[in-house]
Amino acid sequence: MEHVRIIGCGKAAGEQKITNNDLENIVETSDEWITTRTGIRSRYISSSRNTSDLAIEAAANAIQSAGINPHDIRLIIVATLTPDCVTPSVACMVQAALGLNEDNIMAFDLNAACSGFLFALQTASSLLQEGYGLVIGAETLSKILNWEDRSTCVLFGDGAGACVIERDEKASMTFYARSSGDTAHALYCGSRSLQKDMHNVKEDKQYLEMNGREVFRFATRAMPDAIHAVMQDDDIDTIDLIIPHQANRRILEYVSKKMKYPMEKMIINLDEFGNTSSASVPIALARAWEEGRIRENMTIVLVGFGAGFTWGACRIETGGKQL
Ligand code: UT7
Numbered sequence: 001m002e003h004v005r006i007i008g009c010g011k012a013a014g015e016q017k018i019t020n021n022d023l024e025n026i027v028e029t030s031d032e033w034i035t036t037r038t039g040i041r042s043r044y045i046s047s048s049r050n051t052s053d054l055a056i057e058a059a060a061n062a063i064q065s066a067g068i069n070p071h072d073i074r075l076i077i078v079a080t081l082t083p084d085c086v087t088p089s090v091a092c093m094v095q096a097a098l099g100l101n102e103d104n105i106m107a108f109d110l111n112a113a114c115s116g117f118l119f120a121l122q123t124a125s126s127l128l129q130e131g132y133g134l135v136i137g138a139e140t141l142s143k144i145l146n147w148e149d150r151s152t153c154v155l156f157g158d159g160a161g162a163c164v165i166e167r168d169e170k171a172s173m174t175f176y177a178r179s180s181g182d183t184a185h186a187l188y189c190g191s192r193s194l195q196k197d198m199h200n201v202k203e204d205k206q207y208l209e210m211n212g213r214e215v216f217r218f219a220t221r222a223m224p225d226a227i228h229a230v231m232q233d234d235d236i237d238t239i240d241l242i243i244p245h246q247a248n249r250r251i252l253e254y255v256s257k258k259m260k261y262p263m264e265k266m267i268i269n270l271d272e273f274g275n276t277s278s279a280s281v282p283i284a285l286a287r288a289w290e291e292g293r294i295r296e297n298m299t300i301v302l303v304g305f306g307a308g309f310t311w312g313a314c315r316i317e318t319g320g321k322q323l
Contacts, residue, residue: 002125005171005319006163007132008068010061011286012054013273014046014142014158027150034154039249043157043274045142050084052093054160055138058282059094062134062162065289070098073164074131076107077124079116079278081189081307082139083109090138113187114245114306115177116278117161118314121302122175124165136162137278144189146207155247156208157274161282171319176229177312186214187307216251222305223255226313230301236261238299243288245304246270246280267293277306296320 019042020031034040046054055078063070078091091107106127112119117137124133138160145153190206223244231239236259244252244266256263267284276283281302288294298318305311 001172001174003167003169003171004125004128004165004173005168006165006316008062008064008066008164009162009282009286009289010058010063010065011161011283012057012061012159014044014054014140015049016045016047017042018045020154023154026147027153029150029154037250038155039271040155040274041271044159046140046158049140051080051082051138051140051160052084052090052097054140054158055090055094055136055162056097058138058160058162058286059098059134059136062164062286063098066132066164068132068164070100071103072131073100073103073134074105075124075128075133076105077120077133077135078109079112079120079137080109080139081111081113081116081277082141082144091136094134094136112179112278112306112310113308114247114275114277114280115304115308115310115312116306117281118175118302118304118312119177119310121165121173121314122177122312125173125175128165128167130167133165134162135165135282136160137280137282139277139279141208141277144208149207151212152208152210155275157276159273159276159279159283161279161284161286163282163285168319172317174230174315175312176226178226178310180309182309185209186211186218186309216248218309219247219251219305220254220258222309222311223251223303224259226303226311227259227301230313230315239265239301240298241265241267241288241293241300243267243281243284243300243302245306246273246284247275280304294318
């Protein structure tokens with residue numbers, strides 16, 4: 001358990017909203033198929049901005065929401081599987097954009113696929129000694145999608161979410177994180193160009209591939225496993241809010257039924273954003289924060305799963321103050 005609390009959240013999205021109807025003009029699909037199989041109705045695609053641009057916008061919003069002096073930030077971790085380039089890290093780009101080059105900061109990226117933000121939050125919580133930590137999940141998945149593969153391109157979107165954390169003895173976060181080292185390619189993306197490219201650019205490179213059914217099966221086991229692990233012997237009913245990875249509404253319905261936990265107490269925005277991988281949990285967190293749904297003395301569980309396979313959860317006890 002770490003005594004840390006979140007003091008501000010922010011988000012950003014790709015600038016172009018693409019509806020299911022728009023996708024009907026790109027691949028052989030239908031609004032009806034996408035909506036009933038996934039719950040997704042639209043997603044945001046970034047045609048001109050890369051991952052760092054979205055990360056910087058989300059970070060600036062989180063800093064503003066926290067009302068802190070950015071020069072007191074001591075740690076920046078960006079979870080991403082779609083960085084702008086191999087090096088430098090997106091985290092260092094965020095540091096530079098915030099004008100923090102001369103400050104006493106450690107900044108680095110981390111890749112745990114869609115569980116990335118949870119892994120980054122755990123890492124930041126254990127590393128942070130003083131000042132503030134900036135934890136970001138940011139993706140431009142559109143650049144690794146095959147826009148001719150209807151089984152994947154309809155699912156994902158571009159965006160970023162961020163939060164600012166500080167140490168606080170009155171608040172706590174309990175983490176659970178696991179990786180299976182499953183190399184069966186259920187969710188896989190090989191070597192590829194990291195340059196921003198847009199729809200249907202045909203190059204000799206590999207795109208994201210997925211065995212949807214296998215991932216679905218894994219997700220419905222992994223999410224309850226992680227939630228039970230962070231709740232230990234405590235009743236699931238005592239969770240005030242679950243903020244899950246936004247992959248598929250049917251997965252969340254399954255988890256809700258299996259755990260007898262009401263859907264109304266889950267933050268769900270995949271209908272608008274689609275699956276933004278490591279950005280999905282912090283975007284949903286930022287939305288809950290903006291809507292005032294995160295208050296004092298609450299138990300909140302963040303939970304996710306992703307390629308690798310990776311999965312995990314974070315139980316947040318907000319304590320006496322708002323988060
Ligand atoms: O962050 C983790 C990311 N991934 C996930 O969470 C994915 C988890 N899995 C899923 O969400 C679901 O498995 C999918 C939504 C991806 C697919 O749903 P499904 O019910 O498992 O469908 P399926 O893959 O078994 O495909 C059923 C049919 C196939 O046609 P036939 O072979 O039955 O004729 C597909 O070719 O649906 C077809 N299909 C589509 N049809 C219209 C696949 N994609 C599409 C599409 N539009 N976009």
